[in-house]
Amino acid sequence: MHKQQNILIIGAGLCGSLLALRLGQRGYNVTVYEMRPDLRTNDISAGRSINLAFSDRGNKAMTLVGIEDKVKELCIPMNGRMLHDLEGNTTLAPYSGREHEYINSISRGQLNALLLDEAEKHKNVTLHFNKKCKSVDFEKTTALFQDYHSKNEFVEDADVIIATDGAGSAMRKSYFLSKKFLFSFSQDWLTHGYKELSILPSENGGYKTYKNALHIWGRDSFMLIALPNLDGSFTVTLFLSFDEGEYNFNNLTSKERVLEFFGKYFKDALELMPNLVDDFFENPTSPLGTVKCSPWHYKGNTLLMGDAAHAIVPFYGQGMNASFEDVTEFDKVLDEGHQDWETIFKVYEKNRKKDTDAIADLAIDNFHEMKGHVNNAMFREKRNLEMAFEKQFPNEYSSKYSLVTFNEDIGYREAMLRGRAQDKAILNMLSDNELDLNDDLKINLEKVKAATEAILDEDRVAKNLKH
Amino acid sequence: MHKQQNILIIGAGLCGSLLALRLGQRGYNVTVYEMRPDLRTNDISAGRSINLAFSDRGNKAMTLVGIEDKVKELCIPMNGRMLHDLEGNTTLAPYSGREHEYINSISRGQLNALLLDEAEKHKNVTLHFNKKCKSVDFEKTTALFQDYHSKNEFVEDADVIIATDGAGSAMRKSYFLSKKFLFSFSQDWLTHGYKELSILPSENGGYKTYKNALHIWGRDSFMLIALPNLDGSFTVTLFLSFDEGEYNFNNLTSKERVLEFFGKYFKDALELMPNLVDDFFENPTSPLGTVKCSPWHYKGNTLLMGDAAHAIVPFYGQGMNASFEDVTEFDKVLDEGHQDWETIFKVYEKNRKKDTDAIADLAIDNFHEMKGHVNNAMFREKRNLEMAFEKQFPNEYSSKYSLVTFNEDIGYREAMLRGRAQDKAILNMLSDNELDLNDDLKINLEKVKAATEAILDEDRVAKNLKH
Incomplete structure (x- = not known):
């Protein structure tokens, strides 16, 4: 040209x-x-x-x-998801078993x-x-x-x-x-919208909670997340239904009700957000x-x-x-x-x-994984197994998350097809007790690989009618 | 109310x-x-x-x-697809192995x-x-x-x-x-459009080709179909790409080229359609x-x-x-x-x-099945097996087509999920030589049923993360 x-x-x-x-x-x-x-x-x-x-x-x-x-x-590394439960207990769930694989928060x-x-x-x-x-x-x-x-x-x-x-x-x-x-x-809208809130820096300009993670308060039908900023603050986002469930954007209309909701579901976050009510009523609610x-x-x-x-x-x-x-x-x-x-x-x-x-x-x-599955026992078993694969066999396995996020030389579609097949293979084997987590890790890796290939091959046959 | x-x-x-x-x-x-x-x-x-x-x-x-x-x-029963090959040979592929299951052409x-x-x-x-x-x-x-x-x-x-x-x-x-x-x-448009044509009644008012079928001339990347009318005519529809392939709606602009296209791909239909060229240039081309x-x-x-x-x-x-x-x-x-x-x-x-x-x-x-797969050997093997199941075990098996078309008391979604699982099961077993077509039909039916249930169950686990 x-x-x-x-x-x-x-x-x-x-x-x-x-x-x-x-x-x-x-x-x-x-x-x-x-x-x-x-x-x-x-x-x-x-x-x-x-x-x-x-x-x-x-x-x-x-x-x-x-x-x-x-x-x-400009980047703040986030090494994993910091999962906050109802009682305020936290667990760091890494994004990858390979240390050099992490995501970043950026302005x-x-x-x-x-x-x-x-x-x-x-x-x-x-x-x-x-x-x-x-x-x-x-x-x-x-x-x-x-x-x-x-x-x-x-x-x-x-x-x-x-x-x-x-x-x-x-x-x-x-x-x-x-x-x-x-x-x-x-154009497809979710029934959930979002609202941005904030955790301000501490008095000395530091971070009020762990800096190098993406914080998630997953509550099945809604969730709160927080990403760090360079100035010590976190940008917090509430994802919530517009009109379904006991608490939703349409009925969170008073200061008391907002505090009640956060006190009930995001107690530890609320403690870090004395500015919550102002943020909540000043900031817009937007669709997704x-x-x-x-x-x-x-x-x-x-x-x-x-x-x-x-x-x-x-x-x-x-x-x-x-x-x-x-x-x-x-x-x-x-x-x-x-x-x-x-x-x-x-x-x-x-x-x-x-x-x-x-x-x-x-x-x-x-969306479904973040707000709900991260709390699910079988999902956690799967993630633990995948983290172990990635750590011990760094050149032989990448989870769906890793394929999508850290493998920039394969396309999203290939990452999706392979990643979904892996997820299906592992979840089905866990569900059918076909994976013994006490077994040698290499044995389980080979089982997962074989089951993944079988799933990919079966999908191929069904989609393409071999000529 | x-x-x-x-x-x-x-x-x-x-x-x-x-x-x-x-x-x-x-x-x-x-x-x-x-x-x-x-x-x-x-x-x-x-x-x-x-x-x-x-x-x-x-x-x-x-x-x-x-x-x-x-x-x-007002109805004209159509018992199956009448498949027309390039040479004009025809095969009637029934819609069901059960005789009372057929579709109708209606004005x-x-x-x-x-x-x-x-x-x-x-x-x-x-x-x-x-x-x-x-x-x-x-x-x-x-x-x-x-x-x-x-x-x-x-x-x-x-x-x-x-x-x-x-x-x-x-x-x-x-x-x-x-x-x-x-x-x-x-709104999703196919790259193909359609044009209606006609096979007029014979001089004595009869049907120029077999009345009780949906006629298909499937040519992989395009197709012609015909449905009977009560007056002895057939309404014929050409499905063809707007702008891809050697022949397409955008380049079928002369009488000669239309006749060349039909002579090459729909010889036996052309013989029944002396009115083709008039129809072709009078009738609109519409999107799908x-x-x-x-x-x-x-x-x-x-x-x-x-x-x-x-x-x-x-x-x-x-x-x-x-x-x-x-x-x-x-x-x-x-x-x-x-x-x-x-x-x-x-x-x-x-x-x-x-x-x-x-x-x-x-x-x-x-669309893909009609224009292409009906000509595919493995697809035909699958259909033959399913017709035999439906004929011999009428209360035990319904193909995807039958679930969608003749089972009005189950919803389309259920018909789709079960029908697709059956198709996947049969095609994979045929592909892997796990079905012997000379075997007892009941044995093959049980194999297909078991494989279908396994597929449905695996999809369920992967989608729902059992709690």
């Missing part, structure tokens, strides 16, 4: 700013329009999660653009600012803020914007438009509403949705990327990582030297969509 | 007219608005399928309203007319035609209509509005666009989509039913049957004596949605 091509990017969030940086590095003329003010000079939270889980797939993209060291400085704002700084270092990258995209004419490859201050509207054209404007993408809406081509689309769609592109004119193409629920900690991986995968297709954008977009979607569909489904599964 | 309740039904298609009839029988004041003219006095095809597969789930609803004998007169127009006639016999049922619903205010329980002739708009209110206005439902659009509640929604959504209702005010709630692709012959079953299931909930519409709607959706989701997925699976 000609380097002189003008690429318009809609949205300078995490995905858009990384894409601008990478395409800038590749020599394209890149112009980015963002509807919000510049977050480097304005304090905006925008109602979105304050910190995020950052892991190996995201890091691979940081390495691609050469800023992995700078990003590392959305700091990471986004870094990416914008790096992108702006390239003369061929221009950033515009306070310009909201209203719609995209994908046949003409033009986008309509409105200036936040003057309210003036203006049209920009480009050789290619890439929309990284998030779950509520304006370009995706233009695809949907135009009815000019067959656009498959789904999954968006899938296809095609992501219109001919060689326009392309959706990141959350605009595939918004997922946050329970696998992969939303940002998946969007960063989009850029890695897109870059890989650019390297293949195709002669036109339509081919590039087609190949990219064909390679990529199966994987973003998979992480969307995995993220919903993990 | 008070019988004096005013119920407004939007859409007098197959589902709406059956619902009007049933609610009329139950004593409600029913008013129906239909956007098309009255099909009993106007010749309208409306671009929709001319004939449909009618089977046991649909018939159960006809029995509920007492018109099963009248419907039977959409004749059946709809019968339902309208029956509904109109009730004084408390009023039908209005040529009134198009533009939107529904579900908070006020009012609907906005436009008269086709005068173009005047008017608002109707009711105690309850039920929208049976099909896959493009105006009320569903109002749900989606309002953003007043969390509305999960998906699946629609799912939730919730179907807004409080106790409004409810979606039939295709408006769950549009499916036609490959299981269950679209109409599923919509009729909606009425049976809704009627069952009315019998339970709940005190308010919101409870009725909630219970109905809870009971029903899992089943309409299942038939949507089954219908897509069957």
Whole structure:
């Protein structure tokens, strides 16, 4: 492709700013329009999660653009899940049996600012803020914007438009509403919503609870989690049904009732949160949705990327990582030297969509795992066995969590298929008493491997009807 | 519920007219608005399928309203699939090993007319035609209509509005666009479209090919099917990709190319269709989509039913049957004596949605089965074995097709889970040479049953984590 091509990017969030940086590095003329003010000079939270889980797939993209060291400085390692029971007892359940495998808590704002700084270092990258995209004419490859201050509207054209404007993408809406081509689309809402709260730093600026873990108070039908921030605070998130169960967002309407709920289910957390009631009534309650769609592109004119193409629920900690991986995968297709954008977009979607569909489904599964299964005896037996496999045979076994999170060189779909087969194999063998946990670990590993292969093979036969 | 309740039904298609009839029988004041003219006095095809597969789930609803004998007169039994190979050789593959299990071809127009006639016999049922619903205010329980002739708009209110206005439902659009509640929604298009064609009756008014079968010319990546009509004709449907493969809808643009395509792949059908080219260029090409959504209702005010709630692709012959079953299931909930519409709607959706989701997925699976697998050796071995089971042990085995089509007293979801497990069991045992087709049939039946139970049990453990 000609380097002189003008690429318009809609949205300078995490995905858009990384894409601008990478395409800038590749020599394209890149112009980015963002509807919000510049977050480097304005304090905006925008109602979105304050910190995020950052892991190996995201890091691979940081390495691609050469800023992995700078990003590392923003990271707080989380080695496992700190499970809090009703009495306030805690258990650290590691994410992996391999010590070098952990996830990180990172500030959305700091990471986004870094990416914008790096992108702006390239003369061929221009950033515009306070310009909201209203719609995209994908046949003409033009986008309509409105200036936040003057309210003036203006049209920009480009050789290619890439929309990284998030779950509520304006370009995706233009695809949907135009009815000019067959656009498959789904939005699926959970019956649960979320609300962000906080554990403030202690008086001396330290952490009030264990720093290097993702804290979980799983209560089967709802849960609370907490991720650490560099300033000693934790961002706490309550996931709760809007209208079902004894306590839900619709009926937690008084100070007394909120304190009663937390006192009953999250006693040890409540002790760390004297600011709970203020947070609870000041912060919004937001829904949790999954968006899938296809095609992501219109001919060689326009392309959706990141959350605009595939918004997922946050329970696998992969939303940002998946969007960063989009850029890695897109870059890989650019390297293949195709002669036109339509081919590039087609190949990219064909390679990529199966994987973003998979992480969307995995993220919903993990909601159930986090709020309930972590308390389940058989689930814990499975995890203990897997941790032992990973520790003792680090090159021979990876749990589903590890395949998804720490194996950035296999796709999400492959991780899902293998991971689910392993889970099914182990749970069934535990249920049928076919695994003796006192047996030699190597014997059990071989049993699990064989049962996993059998399950994968049976699924293959049933799906493909061998010819 | 008070019988004096005013119920407004939007859409007098197959589902709406059956619902009007049933609610009329139950004593409600029913008013129906239909956007098309009255099909009993106007010749309208409306671009929709001319004939449909009618089977046991649909018939159960006809029995509920007492018109099963009248419907039977409109039916042409189809005992199996007549498979046509490239050379024009045919094989009849029965739908069941039990002789009384068959499906029927029925005229959409004749059946709809019968339902309208029956509904109109009730004084408390009023039908209005040529009134198009533009939107529904579900908070006020009012609907906005436009008269086709005068173009005047008017608002109707009711105690309850039920929208049976099909896959493009105006009320569903109002749900989606309002953003007043969390509305999960998906539309999924196949890459294939369809076009209706015809085999006309022979000169003496007879059938040019075998009457009592659903004819299939399956060619792996596309297919042709034909269903008989009472007048001696067959309605033929071509399912073909819009833009992939050597021949597709986008490139079949000349008479010569259409004849070349049919001559190459559907030689024996072409011989029966001297009218092919006219049909091909006169009739529209239409897309094939699946629609799912939730919730179907807004409080106790409004409810979606039939295709408006769950549009499916036609490959299981269950679209109409599923919509009729909606009425049976809704009627069952009315019998339970709940005190308010919101409870009725909630219970109905809870009971029903899992089943309409299942038939949507089954219908897509069957597309692949019809166009390809019917030609596959292992698939045929499986079907032959299942036909033998059903014939020799009629009370002990039902194939997936039979569970879905002829077992109206179990839900689609249960039929899907059991049917898929059976398919997986048989295909895997055939693949691994664990079934000897020369063995005693009873032995093989027991093997299949045992393997099926094992699969169902393993899936249960993996999904539910036994507590």
